[in-house]
Amino acid sequence: MHSGIANVWRERWRLIGFAAVAAALIAYLGISLVVADSVTRPYRRALASSPAVFGLDYEDVTFPSTGDAVPLSGWFLPAAGSDHVVVIVHGRNSSRTGDSGELVPHAAALVERGYNVLAVDFRGHGESGGLRYTLGTAEQRDVLGAVAYLEERGFAPARIGFWAHSMGAATVLLTAATSPAVHTVVADSSFARLDDLLAEQLPRTSGLPGFFNPPILFFARVVFDSDASIVNPEDVVAGMPRDSLFIIHAEGDRLIPVDHAHRIAAAAGPAVHDLW
Incomplete structure:
Protein backbone atom coordinates (compact mmCIF):
# COMPACT_ATOMS: atom_id res chain seq x y z
CA MET A 1 0.00 0.00 0.00
CA HIS A 2 2.76 2.41 0.94
CA SER A 3 4.62 1.66 -2.28
CA GLY A 4 1.46 2.40 -4.25
CA ILE A 5 1.07 5.79 -2.58
CA ALA A 6 4.76 6.54 -3.19
CA ASN A 7 4.36 5.69 -6.86
CA VAL A 8 1.38 8.02 -7.14
CA TRP A 9 3.35 10.88 -5.61
CA ARG A 10 6.37 10.19 -7.81
CA GLU A 11 4.11 10.37 -10.85
CA ARG A 12 2.55 13.60 -9.60
CA TRP A 13 5.96 15.20 -9.04
CA ARG A 14 7.08 14.02 -12.45
CA LEU A 15 4.06 15.68 -14.04
CA ILE A 16 4.58 18.83 -11.96
CA GLY A 17 8.21 18.94 -13.04
CA PHE A 18 7.26 18.45 -16.68
CA ALA A 19 4.61 21.19 -16.44
CA ALA A 20 7.10 23.57 -14.82
CA VAL A 21 9.68 22.96 -17.56
CA ALA A 22 7.02 23.39 -20.25
CA ALA A 23 5.79 26.62 -18.65
CA ALA A 24 9.34 27.97 -18.41
CA LEU A 25 10.00 27.09 -22.06
CA ILE A 26 6.76 28.72 -23.20
CA ALA A 27 7.61 31.85 -21.20
CA TYR A 28 11.17 31.87 -22.59
CA LEU A 29 9.97 31.63 -26.17
CA GLY A 30 6.98 33.93 -25.64
CA ILE A 31 9.10 36.69 -24.12
CA SER A 32 11.62 36.28 -26.94
CA LEU A 33 8.86 36.64 -29.55
CA VAL A 34 7.57 39.80 -27.89
CA VAL A 35 11.06 41.33 -27.85
CA ALA A 36 11.64 40.33 -31.50
CA ASP A 37 8.39 42.07 -32.37
CA SER A 38 9.53 45.18 -30.49
CA VAL A 39 12.99 45.19 -32.07
CA THR A 40 11.54 45.14 -35.60
CA ARG A 41 8.69 47.57 -34.96
CA PRO A 42 9.96 51.13 -35.40
CA TYR A 43 9.10 54.06 -33.19
CA ARG A 44 7.62 56.51 -35.66
CA LEU A 194 24.88 43.70 -36.56
CA ASP A 195 25.02 40.38 -34.72
CA ASP A 196 28.07 41.59 -32.77
CA LEU A 197 26.28 44.82 -31.87
CA LEU A 198 23.12 43.03 -30.78
CA ALA A 199 25.13 40.61 -28.65
CA GLU A 200 26.30 43.67 -26.72
CA GLN A 201 23.17 45.82 -26.81
CA LEU A 202 20.15 43.50 -26.70
CA PRO A 203 20.64 42.49 -23.04
CA ARG A 204 21.03 46.16 -22.09
CA THR A 205 18.05 47.46 -24.05
CA SER A 206 15.71 44.55 -23.31
CA GLY A 207 16.75 44.03 -19.69
CA LEU A 208 16.99 40.29 -20.36
CA PRO A 209 19.96 37.96 -19.85
CA GLY A 210 22.09 37.20 -22.89
CA PHE A 211 20.71 33.67 -23.23
CA PHE A 212 17.52 35.24 -24.62
CA ASN A 213 19.43 36.53 -27.67
CA PRO A 214 19.29 33.32 -29.80
CA PRO A 215 15.48 32.94 -29.77
CA ILE A 216 14.98 36.71 -30.15
CA LEU A 217 17.15 36.73 -33.27
CA PHE A 218 15.51 33.51 -34.50
CA PHE A 219 12.02 35.01 -34.29
CA ALA A 220 13.24 38.28 -35.81
CA ARG A 221 14.54 36.30 -38.79
CA VAL A 222 11.77 33.73 -39.24
CA VAL A 223 8.69 35.73 -38.26
CA PHE A 224 9.68 39.31 -39.09
CA ASP A 225 12.20 38.82 -41.95
CA SER A 226 15.03 40.56 -40.08
CA ASP A 227 18.18 38.47 -40.38
CA ALA A 228 20.91 40.03 -38.25
CA SER A 229 23.47 37.48 -39.43
CA ILE A 230 23.65 38.99 -42.94
Missing part, protein backbone atom coordinates in the same frame (compact mmCIF):
# COMPACT_ATOMS: atom_id res chain seq x y z
CA ARG A 45 8.80 60.01 -34.76
CA ALA A 46 7.09 63.13 -36.03
CA LEU A 47 9.28 65.32 -38.23
CA ALA A 48 11.24 67.56 -35.89
CA SER A 49 12.08 70.43 -38.23
CA SER A 50 11.74 71.69 -41.79
CA PRO A 51 13.96 73.24 -44.48
CA ALA A 52 11.68 76.28 -44.23
CA VAL A 53 13.34 77.06 -40.88
CA PHE A 54 16.49 77.82 -42.88
CA GLY A 55 14.65 79.69 -45.64
CA LEU A 56 15.23 76.89 -48.15
CA ASP A 57 13.08 75.95 -51.09
CA TYR A 58 12.02 72.31 -51.02
CA GLU A 59 9.53 69.83 -52.42
CA ASP A 60 7.60 67.15 -50.59
CA VAL A 61 8.27 64.04 -52.67
CA THR A 62 7.13 60.42 -52.69
CA PHE A 63 8.49 57.43 -54.57
CA PRO A 64 8.39 53.63 -54.22
CA SER A 65 11.09 51.39 -52.86
CA THR A 66 12.64 49.12 -55.48
CA GLY A 67 11.23 45.61 -55.60
CA ASP A 68 8.39 45.81 -53.09
CA ALA A 69 7.03 49.32 -53.83
CA VAL A 70 6.72 50.54 -50.25
CA PRO A 71 5.72 54.23 -50.51
CA LEU A 72 8.57 56.42 -49.27
CA SER A 73 8.41 60.10 -48.37
CA GLY A 74 11.07 62.76 -48.36
CA TRP A 75 12.15 66.26 -49.28
CA PHE A 76 14.01 67.37 -52.36
CA LEU A 77 16.04 70.54 -51.80
CA PRO A 78 17.31 72.09 -55.04
CA ALA A 79 20.67 73.78 -55.53
CA ALA A 80 20.50 76.08 -58.55
CA GLY A 81 22.63 75.00 -61.49
CA SER A 82 23.98 71.84 -59.83
CA ASP A 83 23.91 68.31 -61.22
CA HIS A 84 25.21 66.78 -57.97
CA VAL A 85 22.90 65.39 -55.31
CA VAL A 86 23.41 63.98 -51.82
CA VAL A 87 20.92 61.55 -50.27
CA ILE A 88 20.62 61.98 -46.49
CA VAL A 89 19.73 58.69 -44.79
CA HIS A 90 18.75 58.53 -41.12
CA GLY A 91 19.18 55.88 -38.43
CA ARG A 92 16.86 53.56 -36.53
CA ASN A 93 13.76 55.10 -34.93
CA SER A 94 14.52 58.45 -36.52
CA SER A 95 13.40 60.33 -39.65
CA ARG A 96 14.67 62.56 -42.44
CA THR A 97 15.05 65.37 -39.87
CA GLY A 98 17.01 63.31 -37.36
CA ASP A 99 15.73 62.68 -33.84
CA SER A 100 15.59 66.36 -32.90
CA GLY A 101 16.04 68.12 -36.24
CA GLU A 102 19.83 67.82 -36.43
CA LEU A 103 19.89 66.54 -40.04
CA VAL A 104 18.14 69.61 -41.45
CA PRO A 105 21.18 71.89 -40.88
CA HIS A 106 23.26 69.27 -42.68
CA ALA A 107 20.93 69.55 -45.66
CA ALA A 108 21.10 73.34 -45.52
CA ALA A 109 24.91 73.27 -45.47
CA LEU A 110 24.99 70.97 -48.50
CA VAL A 111 22.63 73.19 -50.49
CA GLU A 112 24.75 76.22 -49.58
CA ARG A 113 27.77 74.40 -51.04
CA GLY A 114 26.02 73.62 -54.30
CA TYR A 115 24.56 70.16 -53.72
CA ASN A 116 20.97 69.19 -54.31
CA VAL A 117 19.66 67.12 -51.40
CA LEU A 118 17.18 64.27 -51.11
CA ALA A 119 16.29 63.61 -47.46
CA VAL A 120 14.28 60.41 -47.18
CA ASP A 121 12.33 58.52 -44.51
CA PHE A 122 13.03 54.77 -44.37
CA ARG A 123 10.06 52.41 -44.42
CA GLY A 124 8.22 52.44 -41.11
CA HIS A 125 9.72 55.82 -40.22
CA GLY A 126 8.64 59.43 -40.55
CA GLU A 127 5.91 59.74 -43.17
CA SER A 128 6.84 56.66 -45.22
CA GLY A 129 4.71 53.55 -45.50
CA GLY A 130 5.44 50.19 -43.93
CA LEU A 131 4.95 48.91 -40.42
CA ARG A 132 8.34 47.32 -39.74
CA TYR A 133 11.97 47.63 -40.48
CA THR A 134 14.41 44.81 -41.00
CA LEU A 135 17.56 46.37 -39.52
CA GLY A 136 19.16 46.92 -42.92
CA THR A 137 17.98 44.11 -45.21
CA ALA A 138 14.73 45.31 -46.82
CA GLU A 139 15.83 48.92 -46.30
CA GLN A 140 18.36 48.42 -49.10
CA ARG A 141 15.33 48.53 -51.42
CA ASP A 142 14.58 52.00 -50.03
CA VAL A 143 18.09 53.15 -50.92
CA LEU A 144 17.70 51.78 -54.45
CA GLY A 145 14.30 53.44 -54.69
CA ALA A 146 15.92 56.78 -53.87
CA VAL A 147 18.51 56.23 -56.62
CA ALA A 148 15.81 55.30 -59.14
CA TYR A 149 13.82 58.40 -58.22
CA LEU A 150 16.85 60.65 -58.70
CA GLU A 151 17.65 59.03 -62.04
CA GLU A 152 14.08 59.80 -63.13
CA ARG A 153 14.79 63.43 -62.23
CA GLY A 154 17.79 63.35 -64.55
CA PHE A 155 20.67 62.82 -62.12
CA ALA A 156 23.45 60.53 -63.32
CA PRO A 157 24.46 57.80 -60.83
CA ALA A 158 28.01 59.15 -60.89
CA ARG A 159 26.66 62.41 -59.44
CA ILE A 160 24.74 60.78 -56.57
CA GLY A 161 26.34 60.51 -53.13
CA PHE A 162 25.10 59.46 -49.69
CA TRP A 163 25.45 60.89 -46.21
CA ALA A 164 24.10 58.16 -43.97
CA HIS A 165 23.81 57.69 -40.23
CA SER A 166 23.92 54.65 -37.92
CA MET A 167 21.62 51.90 -39.25
CA GLY A 168 21.20 54.01 -42.38
CA ALA A 169 24.97 54.04 -42.89
CA ALA A 170 25.16 50.26 -42.56
CA THR A 171 22.27 49.90 -45.01
CA VAL A 172 23.92 52.13 -47.61
CA LEU A 173 27.23 50.26 -47.29
CA LEU A 174 25.43 46.96 -47.85
CA THR A 175 23.65 48.40 -50.89
CA ALA A 176 26.95 49.63 -52.31
CA ALA A 177 28.16 46.03 -52.40
CA THR A 178 25.42 45.01 -54.83
CA SER A 179 24.65 48.19 -56.79
CA PRO A 180 27.23 50.21 -58.75
CA ALA A 181 24.84 53.17 -58.51
CA VAL A 182 25.73 53.48 -54.81
CA HIS A 183 29.43 54.28 -54.75
CA THR A 184 30.20 57.47 -52.80
CA VAL A 185 29.32 57.31 -49.11
CA VAL A 186 29.83 59.30 -45.93
CA ALA A 187 29.13 56.67 -43.25
CA ASP A 188 28.46 58.24 -39.86
CA SER A 189 28.41 55.82 -36.90
CA SER A 190 27.81 52.58 -38.78
CA PHE A 191 28.14 49.22 -37.08
CA ALA A 192 30.50 46.64 -38.59
CA ARG A 193 28.44 43.53 -37.81
CA VAL A 231 23.78 42.69 -41.97
CA ASN A 232 27.56 42.94 -41.86
CA PRO A 233 29.10 45.92 -43.67
CA GLU A 234 32.66 44.88 -42.86
CA ASP A 235 32.16 41.77 -45.00
CA VAL A 236 31.33 43.71 -48.17
CA VAL A 237 33.06 47.11 -48.17
CA ALA A 238 36.28 45.83 -49.74
CA GLY A 239 34.60 46.03 -53.14
CA MET A 240 33.90 49.77 -52.99
CA PRO A 241 35.86 52.06 -55.35
CA ARG A 242 39.08 53.67 -54.20
CA ASP A 243 38.62 56.81 -52.07
CA SER A 244 34.82 56.44 -52.12
CA LEU A 245 34.19 56.05 -48.38
CA PHE A 246 34.43 58.70 -45.65
CA ILE A 247 33.93 57.22 -42.18
CA ILE A 248 32.83 59.33 -39.19
CA HIS A 249 32.44 58.01 -35.66
CA ALA A 250 32.45 59.52 -32.17
CA GLU A 251 35.07 58.01 -29.87
CA GLY A 252 32.64 58.16 -26.96
CA ASP A 253 29.72 56.48 -28.77
CA ARG A 254 28.06 54.22 -26.18
CA LEU A 255 25.54 52.62 -28.54
CA ILE A 256 27.90 51.62 -31.36
CA PRO A 257 31.49 51.53 -30.05
CA VAL A 258 34.11 53.26 -32.17
CA ASP A 259 35.93 49.98 -32.85
CA HIS A 260 33.16 49.24 -35.39
CA ALA A 261 34.44 52.19 -37.46
CA HIS A 262 38.01 50.91 -37.30
CA ARG A 263 36.87 47.44 -38.37
CA ILE A 264 35.02 48.86 -41.38
CA ALA A 265 38.05 50.96 -42.31
CA ALA A 266 40.38 47.96 -42.07
CA ALA A 267 38.07 45.88 -44.24
CA ALA A 268 37.55 48.63 -46.83
CA GLY A 269 41.27 49.31 -47.32
CA PRO A 270 41.92 51.70 -50.23
CA ALA A 271 38.20 52.50 -50.50
CA VAL A 272 38.58 54.70 -47.40
CA HIS A 273 39.15 58.35 -48.23
CA ASP A 274 39.33 59.30 -44.56
CA LEU A 275 38.42 58.13 -41.06
CA TRP A 276 37.35 61.01 -38.88
Whole structure:
Protein backbone atom coordinates (compact mmCIF):
# COMPACT_ATOMS: atom_id res chain seq x y z
CA MET A 1 0.00 0.00 0.00
CA HIS A 2 2.76 2.41 0.94
CA SER A 3 4.62 1.66 -2.28
CA GLY A 4 1.46 2.40 -4.25
CA ILE A 5 1.07 5.79 -2.58
CA ALA A 6 4.76 6.54 -3.19
CA ASN A 7 4.36 5.69 -6.86
CA VAL A 8 1.38 8.02 -7.14
CA TRP A 9 3.35 10.88 -5.61
CA ARG A 10 6.37 10.19 -7.81
CA GLU A 11 4.11 10.37 -10.85
CA ARG A 12 2.55 13.60 -9.60
CA TRP A 13 5.96 15.20 -9.04
CA ARG A 14 7.08 14.02 -12.45
CA LEU A 15 4.06 15.68 -14.04
CA ILE A 16 4.58 18.83 -11.96
CA GLY A 17 8.21 18.94 -13.04
CA PHE A 18 7.26 18.45 -16.68
CA ALA A 19 4.61 21.19 -16.44
CA ALA A 20 7.10 23.57 -14.82
CA VAL A 21 9.68 22.96 -17.56
CA ALA A 22 7.02 23.39 -20.25
CA ALA A 23 5.79 26.62 -18.65
CA ALA A 24 9.34 27.97 -18.41
CA LEU A 25 10.00 27.09 -22.06
CA ILE A 26 6.76 28.72 -23.20
CA ALA A 27 7.61 31.85 -21.20
CA TYR A 28 11.17 31.87 -22.59
CA LEU A 29 9.97 31.63 -26.17
CA GLY A 30 6.98 33.93 -25.64
CA ILE A 31 9.10 36.69 -24.12
CA SER A 32 11.62 36.28 -26.94
CA LEU A 33 8.86 36.64 -29.55
CA VAL A 34 7.57 39.80 -27.89
CA VAL A 35 11.06 41.33 -27.85
CA ALA A 36 11.64 40.33 -31.50
CA ASP A 37 8.39 42.07 -32.37
CA SER A 38 9.53 45.18 -30.49
CA VAL A 39 12.99 45.19 -32.07
CA THR A 40 11.54 45.14 -35.60
CA ARG A 41 8.69 47.57 -34.96
CA PRO A 42 9.96 51.13 -35.40
CA TYR A 43 9.10 54.06 -33.19
CA ARG A 44 7.62 56.51 -35.66
CA ARG A 45 8.80 60.01 -34.76
CA ALA A 46 7.09 63.13 -36.03
CA LEU A 47 9.28 65.32 -38.23
CA ALA A 48 11.24 67.56 -35.89
CA SER A 49 12.08 70.43 -38.23
CA SER A 50 11.74 71.69 -41.79
CA PRO A 51 13.96 73.24 -44.48
CA ALA A 52 11.68 76.28 -44.23
CA VAL A 53 13.34 77.06 -40.88
CA PHE A 54 16.49 77.82 -42.88
CA GLY A 55 14.65 79.69 -45.64
CA LEU A 56 15.23 76.89 -48.15
CA ASP A 57 13.08 75.95 -51.09
CA TYR A 58 12.02 72.31 -51.02
CA GLU A 59 9.53 69.83 -52.42
CA ASP A 60 7.60 67.15 -50.59
CA VAL A 61 8.27 64.04 -52.67
CA THR A 62 7.13 60.42 -52.69
CA PHE A 63 8.49 57.43 -54.57
CA PRO A 64 8.39 53.63 -54.22
CA SER A 65 11.09 51.39 -52.86
CA THR A 66 12.64 49.12 -55.48
CA GLY A 67 11.23 45.61 -55.60
CA ASP A 68 8.39 45.81 -53.09
CA ALA A 69 7.03 49.32 -53.83
CA VAL A 70 6.72 50.54 -50.25
CA PRO A 71 5.72 54.23 -50.51
CA LEU A 72 8.57 56.42 -49.27
CA SER A 73 8.41 60.10 -48.37
CA GLY A 74 11.07 62.76 -48.36
CA TRP A 75 12.15 66.26 -49.28
CA PHE A 76 14.01 67.37 -52.36
CA LEU A 77 16.04 70.54 -51.80
CA PRO A 78 17.31 72.09 -55.04
CA ALA A 79 20.67 73.78 -55.53
CA ALA A 80 20.50 76.08 -58.55
CA GLY A 81 22.63 75.00 -61.49
CA SER A 82 23.98 71.84 -59.83
CA ASP A 83 23.91 68.31 -61.22
CA HIS A 84 25.21 66.78 -57.97
CA VAL A 85 22.90 65.39 -55.31
CA VAL A 86 23.41 63.98 -51.82
CA VAL A 87 20.92 61.55 -50.27
CA ILE A 88 20.62 61.98 -46.49
CA VAL A 89 19.73 58.69 -44.79
CA HIS A 90 18.75 58.53 -41.12
CA GLY A 91 19.18 55.88 -38.43
CA ARG A 92 16.86 53.56 -36.53
CA ASN A 93 13.76 55.10 -34.93
CA SER A 94 14.52 58.45 -36.52
CA SER A 95 13.40 60.33 -39.65
CA ARG A 96 14.67 62.56 -42.44
CA THR A 97 15.05 65.37 -39.87
CA GLY A 98 17.01 63.31 -37.36
CA ASP A 99 15.73 62.68 -33.84
CA SER A 100 15.59 66.36 -32.90
CA GLY A 101 16.04 68.12 -36.24
CA GLU A 102 19.83 67.82 -36.43
CA LEU A 103 19.89 66.54 -40.04
CA VAL A 104 18.14 69.61 -41.45
CA PRO A 105 21.18 71.89 -40.88
CA HIS A 106 23.26 69.27 -42.68
CA ALA A 107 20.93 69.55 -45.66
CA ALA A 108 21.10 73.34 -45.52
CA ALA A 109 24.91 73.27 -45.47
CA LEU A 110 24.99 70.97 -48.50
CA VAL A 111 22.63 73.19 -50.49
CA GLU A 112 24.75 76.22 -49.58
CA ARG A 113 27.77 74.40 -51.04
CA GLY A 114 26.02 73.62 -54.30
CA TYR A 115 24.56 70.16 -53.72
CA ASN A 116 20.97 69.19 -54.31
CA VAL A 117 19.66 67.12 -51.40
CA LEU A 118 17.18 64.27 -51.11
CA ALA A 119 16.29 63.61 -47.46
CA VAL A 120 14.28 60.41 -47.18
CA ASP A 121 12.33 58.52 -44.51
CA PHE A 122 13.03 54.77 -44.37
CA ARG A 123 10.06 52.41 -44.42
CA GLY A 124 8.22 52.44 -41.11
CA HIS A 125 9.72 55.82 -40.22
CA GLY A 126 8.64 59.43 -40.55
CA GLU A 127 5.91 59.74 -43.17
CA SER A 128 6.84 56.66 -45.22
CA GLY A 129 4.71 53.55 -45.50
CA GLY A 130 5.44 50.19 -43.93
CA LEU A 131 4.95 48.91 -40.42
CA ARG A 132 8.34 47.32 -39.74
CA TYR A 133 11.97 47.63 -40.48
CA THR A 134 14.41 44.81 -41.00
CA LEU A 135 17.56 46.37 -39.52
CA GLY A 136 19.16 46.92 -42.92
CA THR A 137 17.98 44.11 -45.21
CA ALA A 138 14.73 45.31 -46.82
CA GLU A 139 15.83 48.92 -46.30
CA GLN A 140 18.36 48.42 -49.10
CA ARG A 141 15.33 48.53 -51.42
CA ASP A 142 14.58 52.00 -50.03
CA VAL A 143 18.09 53.15 -50.92
CA LEU A 144 17.70 51.78 -54.45
CA GLY A 145 14.30 53.44 -54.69
CA ALA A 146 15.92 56.78 -53.87
CA VAL A 147 18.51 56.23 -56.62
CA ALA A 148 15.81 55.30 -59.14
CA TYR A 149 13.82 58.40 -58.22
CA LEU A 150 16.85 60.65 -58.70
CA GLU A 151 17.65 59.03 -62.04
CA GLU A 152 14.08 59.80 -63.13
CA ARG A 153 14.79 63.43 -62.23
CA GLY A 154 17.79 63.35 -64.55
CA PHE A 155 20.67 62.82 -62.12
CA ALA A 156 23.45 60.53 -63.32
CA PRO A 157 24.46 57.80 -60.83
CA ALA A 158 28.01 59.15 -60.89
CA ARG A 159 26.66 62.41 -59.44
CA ILE A 160 24.74 60.78 -56.57
CA GLY A 161 26.34 60.51 -53.13
CA PHE A 162 25.10 59.46 -49.69
CA TRP A 163 25.45 60.89 -46.21
CA ALA A 164 24.10 58.16 -43.97
CA HIS A 165 23.81 57.69 -40.23
CA SER A 166 23.92 54.65 -37.92
CA MET A 167 21.62 51.90 -39.25
CA GLY A 168 21.20 54.01 -42.38
CA ALA A 169 24.97 54.04 -42.89
CA ALA A 170 25.16 50.26 -42.56
CA THR A 171 22.27 49.90 -45.01
CA VAL A 172 23.92 52.13 -47.61
CA LEU A 173 27.23 50.26 -47.29
CA LEU A 174 25.43 46.96 -47.85
CA THR A 175 23.65 48.40 -50.89
CA ALA A 176 26.95 49.63 -52.31
CA ALA A 177 28.16 46.03 -52.40
CA THR A 178 25.42 45.01 -54.83
CA SER A 179 24.65 48.19 -56.79
CA PRO A 180 27.23 50.21 -58.75
CA ALA A 181 24.84 53.17 -58.51
CA VAL A 182 25.73 53.48 -54.81
CA HIS A 183 29.43 54.28 -54.75
CA THR A 184 30.20 57.47 -52.80
CA VAL A 185 29.32 57.31 -49.11
CA VAL A 186 29.83 59.30 -45.93
CA ALA A 187 29.13 56.67 -43.25
CA ASP A 188 28.46 58.24 -39.86
CA SER A 189 28.41 55.82 -36.90
CA SER A 190 27.81 52.58 -38.78
CA PHE A 191 28.14 49.22 -37.08
CA ALA A 192 30.50 46.64 -38.59
CA ARG A 193 28.44 43.53 -37.81
CA LEU A 194 24.88 43.70 -36.56
CA ASP A 195 25.02 40.38 -34.72
CA ASP A 196 28.07 41.59 -32.77
CA LEU A 197 26.28 44.82 -31.87
CA LEU A 198 23.12 43.03 -30.78
CA ALA A 199 25.13 40.61 -28.65
CA GLU A 200 26.30 43.67 -26.72
CA GLN A 201 23.17 45.82 -26.81
CA LEU A 202 20.15 43.50 -26.70
CA PRO A 203 20.64 42.49 -23.04
CA ARG A 204 21.03 46.16 -22.09
CA THR A 205 18.05 47.46 -24.05
CA SER A 206 15.71 44.55 -23.31
CA GLY A 207 16.75 44.03 -19.69
CA LEU A 208 16.99 40.29 -20.36
CA PRO A 209 19.96 37.96 -19.85
CA GLY A 210 22.09 37.20 -22.89
CA PHE A 211 20.71 33.67 -23.23
CA PHE A 212 17.52 35.24 -24.62
CA ASN A 213 19.43 36.53 -27.67
CA PRO A 214 19.29 33.32 -29.80
CA PRO A 215 15.48 32.94 -29.77
CA ILE A 216 14.98 36.71 -30.15
CA LEU A 217 17.15 36.73 -33.27
CA PHE A 218 15.51 33.51 -34.50
CA PHE A 219 12.02 35.01 -34.29
CA ALA A 220 13.24 38.28 -35.81
CA ARG A 221 14.54 36.30 -38.79
CA VAL A 222 11.77 33.73 -39.24
CA VAL A 223 8.69 35.73 -38.26
CA PHE A 224 9.68 39.31 -39.09
CA ASP A 225 12.20 38.82 -41.95
CA SER A 226 15.03 40.56 -40.08
CA ASP A 227 18.18 38.47 -40.38
CA ALA A 228 20.91 40.03 -38.25
CA SER A 229 23.47 37.48 -39.43
CA ILE A 230 23.65 38.99 -42.94
CA VAL A 231 23.78 42.69 -41.97
CA ASN A 232 27.56 42.94 -41.86
CA PRO A 233 29.10 45.92 -43.67
CA GLU A 234 32.66 44.88 -42.86
CA ASP A 235 32.16 41.77 -45.00
CA VAL A 236 31.33 43.71 -48.17
CA VAL A 237 33.06 47.11 -48.17
CA ALA A 238 36.28 45.83 -49.74
CA GLY A 239 34.60 46.03 -53.14
CA MET A 240 33.90 49.77 -52.99
CA PRO A 241 35.86 52.06 -55.35
CA ARG A 242 39.08 53.67 -54.20
CA ASP A 243 38.62 56.81 -52.07
CA SER A 244 34.82 56.44 -52.12
CA LEU A 245 34.19 56.05 -48.38
CA PHE A 246 34.43 58.70 -45.65
CA ILE A 247 33.93 57.22 -42.18
CA ILE A 248 32.83 59.33 -39.19
CA HIS A 249 32.44 58.01 -35.66
CA ALA A 250 32.45 59.52 -32.17
CA GLU A 251 35.07 58.01 -29.87
CA GLY A 252 32.64 58.16 -26.96
CA ASP A 253 29.72 56.48 -28.77
CA ARG A 254 28.06 54.22 -26.18
CA LEU A 255 25.54 52.62 -28.54
CA ILE A 256 27.90 51.62 -31.36
CA PRO A 257 31.49 51.53 -30.05
CA VAL A 258 34.11 53.26 -32.17
CA ASP A 259 35.93 49.98 -32.85
CA HIS A 260 33.16 49.24 -35.39
CA ALA A 261 34.44 52.19 -37.46
CA HIS A 262 38.01 50.91 -37.30
CA ARG A 263 36.87 47.44 -38.37
CA ILE A 264 35.02 48.86 -41.38
CA ALA A 265 38.05 50.96 -42.31
CA ALA A 266 40.38 47.96 -42.07
CA ALA A 267 38.07 45.88 -44.24
CA ALA A 268 37.55 48.63 -46.83
CA GLY A 269 41.27 49.31 -47.32
CA PRO A 270 41.92 51.70 -50.23
CA ALA A 271 38.20 52.50 -50.50
CA VAL A 272 38.58 54.70 -47.40
CA HIS A 273 39.15 58.35 -48.23
CA ASP A 274 39.33 59.30 -44.56
CA LEU A 275 38.42 58.13 -41.06
CA TRP A 276 37.35 61.01 -38.88
